Amino acid sequence: MMYKMKKIIVHDKDVALPDCMYSVKYRTDFYEEDDCDLSISNQVIKFLKGSNKMTELEKRQEQLLKKLDTLYDRITTISSYCKGNIPQNETRKPENSLPTPDEVVLVLSPDSVPWYLHFILNQSSVALNISWHIHSSVPNEKLTKINNYVKNLRTSKNNSKTNLRLIFKCVSADTELKLSTLDTPIIGNVNILRYLSYVYPNIIPYNSNDYYVDYLLDLCHILERTSDKNKEVTVSKIFSSYKNWIYGNEFSIVDLCAYNVIKQWKNIPKCVPKAWFDKCDKLFL
Numbered sequence: 061m062m063y064k065m066k067k068i069i070v071h072d073k074d075v076a077l078p079d080c081m082y083s084v085k086y087r088t089d090f091y092e093e094d095d096c097d098l099s100i101s102n103q104v105i106k107f108l109k110g111s112n113k114m115t116e117l118e119k120r121q122e123q124l125l126k127k128l129d130t131l132y133d134r135i136t137t138i139s140s141y142c143k144g145n146i147p148q149n150e151t152r153k154p155e156n157s158l159p160t161p162d163e164v165v166l167v168l169s170p171d172s173v174p175w176y177l178h179f180i181l182n183q184s185s186v187a188l189n190i191s192w193h194i195h196s197s198v199p200n201e202k203l204t205k206i207n208n209y210v211k212n213l214r215t216s217k218n219n220s221k222t223n224l225r226l227i228f229k230c231v232s233a234d235t236e237l238k239l240s241t242l243d244t245p246i247i248g249n250v251n252i253l254r255y256l257s258y259v260y261p262n263i264i265p266y267n268s269n270d271y272y273v274d275y276l277l278d279l280c281h282i283l284e285r286t287s288d289k290n291k292e293v294t295v296s297k298i299f300s301s302y303k304n305w306i307y308g309n310e311f312s313i314v315d316l317c318a319y320n321v322i323k324q325w326k327n328i329p330k331c332v333p334k335a336w337f338d339k340c341d342k343l344f345l
Contacts, residue, residue: 138271158258160222165238166252167227167245170202172235172284173209175323176253176316179344181213183263192226199230212345233284250281250317257313266313273314276307280317295322295331302333315340 168174181188192210194203206228236245237252246252254277257266267273276298283294298318299306306314319340322332 157261158255160259161239162221163223163225163239165225165227167229167232167236167238169230169233169235170198170206170228171230172233172249172324173205174235174249174252175320175344176249176256177213179316180256180260180263182344184260188222188224190224190226192228195227195229195231197230198228202230248281249284249320250277253313253317253320264313264316265310273307273312276314277317280314280321283318283321291325292329292331295329299331299333299336302336305336311343319344 166174190210190213192206194206198206210226234247235249235252236247237255238245246255253264254266254268257264279294279298283291283298286294298314301307303309305311306318315336319337322328322337323344328337
């Protein structure tokens with residue numbers, strides 16, 4: 061031949077790869093371990109180990125399960141309070157007491173006089189300067205009831221630092237306690253007694269950390285607004301764990317609230333224990 065042909069591509073020559081490149085596995089290396097020989101569970105485990113997202117989901121699932129366990133424990137504790145057999149706790153006094161105010165105004169309805177004032181004045185060594193005013197909205201037939209209530213209040217013979225002014229009105233059924241004209245009033249006898257328990261912790265025992273006590277106080281608040289047909293149902297709930305007193309073996313704020321409501325009624329239902337009512341009469345009057 062006149063011309064010699066030169067090879068363009070040499071197949072058998074080694075190609076030197078630079079160090080910066082990644083080595084690529086041959087396709088035949090992927091089939092060294094046959095997935096068909098693995099069981100389904102092993103295939104799932106193999107897949108999960110190589111997935112970061114699935115690992116994160118597993119951690120989140122564990123956290124949710126822990127939260128559900130905590131929530132279940134709380135629900136179990138709350139449900140135990142709703143049963144008849146309730147573990148009785150000792151009533152504790154509020155840790156932080158409030159100072160006695162200098163001026164207090166109590167706006168109330170003549171149909172709902174605060175019988176708890178008798179109890180506080182009888183049990184407290186600090187007397188009050190009490191004055192009262194009857195609003196023009198009060199009808200004449202209710203004046204006798206107001207006068208009989210006021211004349212039995214123990215007032216101070218000396219110059220007391222605390223002045224209590226009672227204003228009888230027929231505008232609202234809710235009793236209001238005002239400490240200042242600028243402050244928001246405390247509305248409702250139950251909330252007023254909660255406040256007074258911090259002013260007189262030695263007289264009104266109130267354990268603010270006991271949720272069942274607050275549950276009973278809410279029932280007393282509902283009882284003030286309950287119709288005559290449904291009164292016995294609410295009273296039965298309040299006295300569901302009654303022994304010597306409504307809650308436990310000691311007098312507490314619950315007895316004070318319940319008596320203040322029941323004392324307003326002309327006819328006391330049979331579901332109210334007579335022994336309890338008589339004991340309260342001796343304490344209050």
